[in-house]
Amino acid sequence: MNPTIELLNSHRSIRKFKDQKIPRDLFETIIRAGQSAATSSHVQAYSIIHVVNPENRAKLVELTGGQTYVADSSDFLVFCADMKRPTEAAERAGAEVVRGMMEQLLVASVDTALMAQNIAVAAESEQLGICYIGGIRNHPADVSEILRLPEHVYPVFGMCLGYPDQNPEVKPRLPLASILKEDYYQDEQDLAQIGAFDDTMRTYYLERTGGNKETNWSEQLKPLFTSKLRPHMSSFLKARGFEMK
């Protein structure tokens, strides 16, 4: 296994950071590595807001549900799907632009995620730690106001970056056979595989908590799907010009 693949396999989220800043030139190197990711039709439908202002970072801690590392990490980024820049560029070149298509929302969201993952890998290759912050979608309208996001731009997720001050274990993943299927979607084996994975996760949680947390993968998923998680997302996106037509 080569060092890059070893690096990928060693990923775990870091939620406690040293009080040490990432040098600006390294920070820019990492962002540029993000830009090198594939982008649909070269559209590059993303913007990153680098939140430096301490008051805004404190507000974002609140808006993401009290995740203090949003303020305590060296750098906090909000990754935005951005259909404003490319559609306006096409418009200036003379196109009569159609906006609000579902396809555009997908393209921009996927472009943003590919770029962010390259940033995660680049950061970790420099012994930095990262944590994605999906909680940025808890209150996306407030986040958009703080960051002054215009129409056709929406915050997909955040990311903390910094020097790790903890060394958590790598979290197990589903068996390869569950997620990789040959030729057709087959899930006859899923039940047995998920049962085995539930056992794996049960052991993982017990060992990590000295026997105090007895749960498993399926149990952990329950609160995600029993309630309408982030039920505002559909109306929020429509209000921002992502009409899902």
Add this chain to the structure above:
Amino acid sequence: MNPTIELLNSHRSIRKFKDQKIPRDLFETIIRAGQSAATSSHVQAYSIIHVVNPENRAKLVELTGGQTYVADSSDFLVFCADMKRPTEAAERAGAEVVRGMMEQLLVASVDTALMAQNIAVAAESEQLGICYIGGIRNHPADVSEILRLPEHVYPVFGMCLGYPDQNPEVKPRLPLASILKEDYYQDEQDLAQIGAFDDTMRTYYLERTGGNKETNWSEQLKPLFTSKLRPHMSSFLKARGFEMK
């Protein structure tokens, strides 16, 4: 710059592959590296269909608009956002599950993209070439039928993997200052930066084509936005249980 960042910066899509198969153990190593990517609340809302059957690959060439490398690459993957597995796991654990939320579509699409980008990086770290195939969304209902995708699973994009039989240049990206903004979304400088980038791309296209292709970034974007690209995506997703509630 470390070797991993150099690798990320060297990415370009490969569309011509040698007639050489990726060994199975390396293939599995690459997929596992994909699974190591961050996943929202550990949900792992993705499945990969590894299309091996030559007839199906030939059909997918047609359905993606004649991209012959979908058949000619060593391996072709269809990356699917999969909300079936996690919601059913939660259901078996006793949850009354809510489906069809916009948030779930986003979580699954982003999870899928993060995983795919790790696969791209892992593959390239082994001197393989890759090409994302967004054309899988040209006819997503037909693709879903061929791959027998159930409800709550949709094909986000494809990916060709194999040993490169071409060595294209790295394509320029927007200036860092266009996509990286401090504290607020500011685009006062965008017009000048995009003008400069249009010049960069004009030179790039001229040099690559011996003077035959005179265009730029903004011009290239026009056809993407003047027509309703993939106008079926919204109704397709709804029909597959992604109701965007």
